[in-house]
Amino acid sequence: MPETTLLNSQRPPLFCPGCSHDSVLKVLDKVFVNMGLAANQICMVSDIGCSGLFDTFFNTHAFHGVHGRALTYATAMKLCRPELNVVVTMGDGGLGIGGAHVLSACRRNADITLLVLNNFNFGMTGGQCSATTPQDAVVGSGFLNRLDLPLDLQKVARAAGAPYVAVASTYQKDLGAILREAIEYKGFSVVEIQGLCPGRYTKRNQISPKSIAEEIAPAQEFNGEVKENVRPDYGQAYRAQAAAQRKVPRPAGLQALYKPPQEDGRQTVMLLGAAGQRAITAGELAGMAGLLAGLQVTQKNEYNITVLRGPSITELIFSATPIDYTGITQPDVVLALAPEGVERRYGVFAQLPSQTLVIRAAGVELPETRAQVETVDFKALGLNKLDWALGSLAVMAKMNKVISREMLQAALEARFRGKVLEASNQVVDKVYAGAA
Amino acid sequence: MALTLMEGNEAIAWGAFDAGCQFFAGYPITPATSIYSAMLQLLPPEGGIVLQGEDEIASMGYCLGASMCGHKALTATSGPGISLYSEHISFAIGSEIPLVIVNVQRLGPSTGSATRGADGDIQFMRWSNTGGLPAIVLAPVDAADCYTLTIHAFNLSERFRCPVFIASNKEIGLTRESVDFDALEKPALVERVVAPEGQPYLPFRPSPDSEVPYFLPIGGERISRQTSSTHGENGYITTSPAEISAQIERLERKLVSAVDSYSFHEADLSAGADTLVLTYGVSARAARQAVNELRGKGQAVSLAVLKTLWPVPTALLRQLAQGHKRVLVVEMNLGQYSREVQRVLTGHEVQHVGQMDGVLIKPSQIKEAVHA
Numbered sequence: 001m002p003e004t005t006l007l008n009s010q011r012p013p014l015f016c017p018g019c020s021h022d023s024v025l026k027v028l029d030k031v032f033v034n035m036g037l038a039a040n041q042i043c044m045v046s047d048i049g050c051s052g053l054f055d056t057f058f059n060t061h062a063f064h065g066v067h068g069r070a071l072t073y074a075t076a077m078k079l080c081r082p083e084l085n086v087v088v089t090m091g092d093g094g095l096g097i098g099g100a101h102v103l104s105a106c107r108r109n110a111d112i113t114l115l116v117l118n119n120f121n122f123g124m125t126g127g128q129c130s131a132t133t134p135q136d137a138v139v140g141s142g143f144l145n146r147l148d149l150p151l152d153l154q155k156v157a158r159a160a161g162a163p164y165v166a167v168a169s170t171y172q173k174d175l176g177a178i179l180r181e182a183i184e185y186k187g188f189s190v191v192e193i194q195g196l197c198p199g200r201y202t203k204r205n206q207i208s209p210k211s212i213a214e215e216i217a218p219a220q221e222f223n224g225e226v227k228e229n230v231r232p233d234y235g236q237a238y239r240a241q242a243a244a245q246r247k248v249p250r251p252a253g254l255q256a257l258y259k260p261p262q263e264d265g266r267q268t269v270m271l272l273g274a275a276g277q278r279a280i281t282a283g284e285l286a287g288m289a290g291l292l293a294g295l296q297v298t299q300k301n302e303y304n305i306t307v308l309r310g311p312s313i314t315e316l317i318f319s320a321t322p323i324d325y326t327g328i329t330q331p332d333v334v335l336a337l338a339p340e341g342v343e344r345r346y347g348v349f350a351q352l353p354s355q356t357l358v359i360r361a362a363g364v365e366l367p368e369t370r371a372q373v374e375t376v377d378f379k380a381l382g383l384n385k386l387d388w389a390l391g392s393l394a395v396m397a398k399m400n401k402v403i404s405r406e407m408l409q410a411a412l413e414a415r416f417r418g419k420v421l422e423a424s425n426q427v428v429d430k431v432y433a434g435a436a
Numbered sequence: 437m438a439l440t441l442m443e444g445n446e447a448i449a450w451g452a453f454d455a456g457c458q459f460f461a462g463y464p465i466t467p468a469t470s471i472y473s474a475m476l477q478l479l480p481p482e483g484g485i486v487l488q489g490e491d492e493i494a495s496m497g498y499c500l501g502a503s504m505c506g507h508k509a510l511t512a513t514s515g516p517g518i519s520l521y522s523e524h525i526s527f528a529i530g531s532e533i534p535l536v537i538v539n540v541q542r543l544g545p546s547t548g549s550a551t552r553g554a555d556g557d558i559q560f561m562r563w564s565n566t567g568g569l570p571a572i573v574l575a576p577v578d579a580a581d582c583y584t585l586t587i588h589a590f591n592l593s594e595r596f597r598c599p600v601f602i603a604s605n606k607e608i609g610l611t612r613e614s615v616d617f618d619a620l621e622k623p624a625l626v627e628r629v630v631a632p633e634g635q636p637y638l639p640f641r642p643s644p645d646s647e648v649p650y651f652l653p654i655g656g657e658r659i660s661r662q663t664s665s666t667h668g669e670n671g672y673i674t675t676s677p678a679e680i681s682a683q684i685e686r687l688e689r690k691l692v693s694a695v696d697s698y699s700f701h702e703a704d705l706s707a708g709a710d711t712l713v714l715t716y717g718v719s720a721r722a723a724r725q726a727v728n729e730l731r732g733k734g735q736a737v738s739l740a741v742l743k744t745l746w747p748v749p750t751a752l753l754r755q756l757a758q759g760h761k762r763v764l765v766v767e768m769n770l771g772q773y774s775r776e777v778q779r780v781l782t783g784h785e786v787q788h789v790g791q792m793d794g795v796l797i798k799p800s801q802i803k804e805a806v807h808a
């Protein structure tokens with residue numbers, strides 16, 4: 001037998017006498033019953049304020065959360081449970097504090113319904129002004145409401161992309177028909193329902209069902225579907241996109257196929273570059289080359305958040321045994337490719353021992369150092385700046401330091417395909433073709 | 437053995453995936469973004485859901501909605517995001533909503549330094565909720581831990597119906613290292629317990645012989661009710677002091693009384709050592725190297741690495757410290773966890789070794805502190 005009401009017999013409604021929320025609650029219940037919905041087909045989602053009592057008064061799935069955030073819970077619920085009818089109630093308070101979520105919900109278009117119960121003030125906390133309080137109203141916020149313009153939800157929701165928007169009065173006879181249309185609408189539907197708050201607002205302000213009807217009449221012309229915003233709802237669109245994505249294979253790892261040039265002990269490499277030199281990618285390639293020789297590897301990176309400017313540093317440790325501390329104080333090899341990177345690690349150079357190898361890109365000034373410095377003119381080798389970092393790995397390999405050519409070659413093949421692989425191979429070839 | 441070069445953030449994503457996570461919501465933030473990117477690769481093709489929130493508050497809201505529908509949910513952020521998560525962390529704790537929150541810590545305070553590491557949020561994660569109730573915080577040392585502890589985190593969040601933090605660090609999350617992916621430890625999965633049929637459901641009544649209520653998903657056959665307000669067992673607002681205290685004290689008890697069963701750690705104690713080096717997170721790596729070097733020179737030093745930070749594993753701390761005169765707490769902050777160690781180990785000399793300058797604590801600093 002179909003239900004005659006979905007209201008909660010254990011928690012009868014107890015709004016102030018004459019509160020518009022009470023009327024909306026009853027109309028909404030009728031709508032649910034007329035739609036033939038069962039209790040477990042609906043979730044009432046609410047936030048803080050008198051409108052936040054709606055979930056308690058319904059005997060349906062219920063979720064009551066934090067002020068202004070109801071749309072976030074509701075959106076996720078609809079995505080996780082596409083069959084569920086998700087209805088959010090919030091007041092004009094929730095509308096204001098949750099403004100970002102209202103805009104986002106309009107843009108997102110999940111198939112949920114938002115009912116904004118607008119009574120022009122914060123009922124629960126003493127009648128302070130809200131985002132919808134008229135400038136000439138007398139409220140609990142002194143003169144402050146005279147300074148802010150009230151928000152026009154209908155205009156905002158339409159502009160933000162909601163495909164169904166309506167403005168209604170609590171007291172209009174066909175409120176149920178509007179609510180039903182909104183709930184049945186496939187997509188995000190917003191209904192602003194204006195009404196009276198006798199507890200806080202009507203004592204000091206001239207407002208009545210009649211004045212509300214007059215006030216909203218022009219806006220009601222635009223009630224209903226917003227043609228320019230019509231599109232598939234988010235859940236539908238998401239599932240279609242998701243189904244077209246490729247599954248990611250589980251990491252397969254690289255087998256140890258080669259012997260590293262220096263078999264015992266650990267080797268540390270510091271690449272000092274600049275943004276745009278693909279330093280971090282080069283570090284990854286060197287690391288993969290290490291794996292291909294069965295070495296443990298760590299790669300610690302440092303760069304500024306402005307990814308196209310500033311230093312780009314990668315520090316690598318290669319070791320036959322597990323690596324603990326990932327920092328490097330005395331690198332075995334320094335690849336000095338840009339002044340930005342060198343400047344960031346300026347202090348390192350004075351401490352380098354004579355056996356450290358510094359591969360310096362021609363033109364990069366170095367601080368005083370005892371280390372052995374090899375200068376490479378990457379430009380003369382025909383390398384674009386973008387390829388200097390990879391080029392410096394090839395120089396290392398050519399000197400049989402840390403990685404060998406076959407390790408580097410195998411790493412490139414594991415990391416890249418097609419054109420990128422071809423171009424990378426050319427970089428290595430150019431370095432090998434150059435003078436020693 | 438086949439090694440893969442993997443950053444900590446990626447390992448967390450795989451851990452979540454293997455834990456059965458079906459939902460991720462987050463907002464881009466350095467140094468946590470690559471978790472979001474990895475989840476976006478992993479979940480959608482498998483029927484899972486990934487949302488980019490309009491902000492961090494929304495990201496947490498999405499996770500709470502999804503979790504109450506029965507999905508295992510993950511979010512990832514850094515300190516500034518945890519600030520915004522706070523209101524929903526309180527909700528998740530107070531209303532027993534399972535969820536895993538990754539905090540890839542960066543140097544604070546405030547927006548701080550996006551690409552510098554720190555362990556500056558260790559107390560913040562514990563106290564990020566209104567009401568001061570406990571939360572579980574696990575701290576990985578490396579990429580392998582990131583994988584395994586993420587699965588533990590999901591298990592604990594399901595078992596206790598609570599949010600669980602992963603306290604990572606830029607120096608773990610964005611550092612790549614070699615891992616033998618197939619050999620990573622994968623704990624058996626734990627799932628929240630669904631209410632048995634045929635009896636009235638009280639959403640916040642602990643199930644028999646347990647401190648944790650049964651779960652019913654929103655949108656399921658039977659009606660489920662969730663609220664952020666102070667509630668009794670029936671999920672309705674209550675003003676009864678007896679009901680309120682019964683609920684709130686249970687929230688504390690369910691985690692604290694069981695901590696011995698999830699005090700993850702590594703103990704590497706030396707007989708006759710005066711000093712115990714006690715640490716967690718990325719600093720454990722420097723500590724291991726320091727301790728090994730000291731032992732190489734013939735000095736006896738003990739090392740313990742905590743991987744469960746909160747609730748404080750009190751019994752474990754006492755057991756680890758036994759026989760040592762001095763405990764050195766090494767952490768990338770100005771002495772946050774040291775306070776807890778001091779509080780628990782009243783009979784020991786407790787010293788803090790740490791800094792907040794975006795630079796890793798060096799093994800040499802730890803060796804000096806041991807010698808001092």
Ligand code: SF4
Pocket residue numbers: 015016018019020021050119123124196197198199200201
């Ligand atoms: S304070 Fe206003 S909104 Fe709240 S119940 Fe009373 S009349 Fe209704």
